[in-house]
Amino acid sequence: MSNAFDRYENATRCAERFLSDHNLTSLPVDPVIIAKDLGIEIHAKPAKSEGASGMLLRVGEAYAIAYATHIESPGFRRFSISHELGHYLLPGHIEAVLDATGIHESLAGFRSDNVYEKEADSFAAGLLMPSKLFSVAVMNTEPGLEAIEELSSLCITSFPATAIRYVKFADYPVAVVVSTGQSIDFCAMSDAFKALRELEWLKKAHPVPRSSHTYTFNQNKKKVLEADRIEGISSIHTWFGAGPAWELIEEVIGLGAYGKTLTVLRPIIPEQDEVDEEEQEFERDLIESWTPRFHK
């Protein structure tokens, strides 16, 4: 386990501790109420730089959070506010992120490589989808896109943020991929999926496999913007180059105004009995074909 991993886990746990210290034990968690209880004002404000999600501002002794007005998704807005709360509550953040004028502009949503931004994102994930409540919720869902939809409406979180948290708690093999056009933004896998042998891990900017349903889907921008969806069968080899020769259920949904697509990949695992039976049958045939037959 690397130190980098620890620091993000710690940021998540810090948010979870805050919730239990304040007796916030049900979903959805409301970051706006939390901010108000902390005496932090919240404003909608156009961002200075393009793509910024929000800001933490210090005015004298007081603090304020601004979220970018271009953010229409309630899930992403709540994530952005939680990200700023992370900067406010995580040790060392205020000192590190505020500039000389007392302003920090954020790039929330796992889009930045900056350590403080990633910590604030991990805090936001833990605040809106705390382990204890979220893991129970995951167990009550059917695997696949349906689970992400249910969890997203339960926690009021965006599909990508929910998907990343979902694979962390799923105890079966499942992977989620977010792509833009023909390029992969990120892929996250459950531990049971990571355990499959010889997988080639999908990295940022890796091309979407040409023979996948996602590739075809992303060629039609209208489908992405209109949050259309498709489902089909592909294979582990199509997506990951190697690994077991299993088929995958590929569920694809456009993420609307984001211009991005979410793909959920679930292997169809052959029943162990089936594998055994096939092997036995194969052996029987082999023995029969090599057994000399004696005729009277």
Ligand SMILES: [Zn+2]
């Ligand atoms: Zn930030």
